[in-house]
Amino acid sequence: MTSASPHGHGGAMRALPANHVTDELLAAYAAGTLSEAESLIVATHSALCPLCRDAIAAFEAVGANLLDEIEPEELSAGSLESVMAKLDDAADLPDNVVRHPSSKTAAAAAAEGFVLPEPLRSYVGGDLNDVVWRPVIRGLEEAELSVSGPEFNVRLIRVAAGAAMPQHSHYGSEYTLLLTGAYQDSSGRFARGDFQMADSDVDHQPTAEPGEPCVCLIVTDAPIKLTGPVGRLLNPFIRY
């Protein structure tokens, strides 16, 4: 179960992402104050990024330190007794921990192929092949994901190899996690696992590199704003 099989094929060669989630988002994830949509993209980036997992662990430890210093709040009478009385029941129950027990064994066999890491895979209900794409414009498809909270739009997009996204800016924040392929914009090159944050100060035209379609997870809290000459005319028709 250790070194040999799961990460065997080229696993050691997998490059670590170069563009990371910000400390504020990592700390808010650790504090448990992020929305579901933001948590999804932060956790999925971190599945691909041991450095950010480390940072989350450190920020969880910050929370624990605050807990150490907090002025304790006395419990109601009988609280301990009530918990003690439930321990034996609890011990008999199967451990109902949240982790998906299936992904260990069955999935380890099928592991070679997984493109989407957890928790994203659970939201998609499968791997990349299971995504049902909807065409948006030439070279661009999308698939919306269902996440609670009205304030965020969460979706996967697939940009054809070599295609350019319309030039756009943002009315709010846009978080992008790159999953396959690579793209470039004025700020640099982004490849698997890379995280990019854009807001109204950023006017960009991400362009997919040739070779492989570029799939990204995108979380936005407001529509984007097309800024190219043709795109401007399309603004009334876009939902994000």
Added chain:
Amino acid sequence: MNNAVAQQDVNAEVARSLAAIAFIASDNEMTQEPVAKEPKRQDPLTPPELVALVHEIAERRCKESFQELFGFFAPRVKAYLMRLGSDMHQAEELVQEAMIMVWRKAASFDPAQAAVSTWVFTIARNKRIDAIRREKRPEIDLEDPALVPQPEALADGIVEQQQHARRLKEAISRLSAEQAKLIKMAYFADKAHGAIAEETGLPLGTVKSRLRLALGHLRKELKEESL
């Protein structure tokens, strides 16, 4: 969402703000009113003592150890939940559930990964998200075959983990009063930075950049010595 629920949300929001303000106000010196019942043990449990208790629970299902752990954590977890806006009743219920979770999951605690207090903090945090937000909680799955593993050289052992914890504590104690306050708000107020800005009277940009600075500082502190 009906009106009653909406009203509840508003109330919860107000309670949260008040709790956050009260907490920050009571921040500096402890103006503790003498606690009536339950004379608390004076010396807090040390990290290795906590690890030993969890092992006792995991290996022997030792109820005395659990009781001691409960005495140490439950009042803190309750205070934490109330800072975040839970009322007495709800906080009490969640503390109990969290502590039962500690009992159940004791065997999965790994001292090379985290300190006991960090582990308990994450359990309480998750209970709160599950109960209060009623949202799904996207979580990193460390068993996921698609997870990119840590390069071998960076993997930590128990000793390293304890050193990390110590360094972090020192780093936190060296934060300026203002940085410490912002960090507390970020953890205990469940607020967007905008709301924090309103409460502190600082411009939003200032809140963001100071928070970023404080967090970056804590992180750097850990990184420099561990690499």
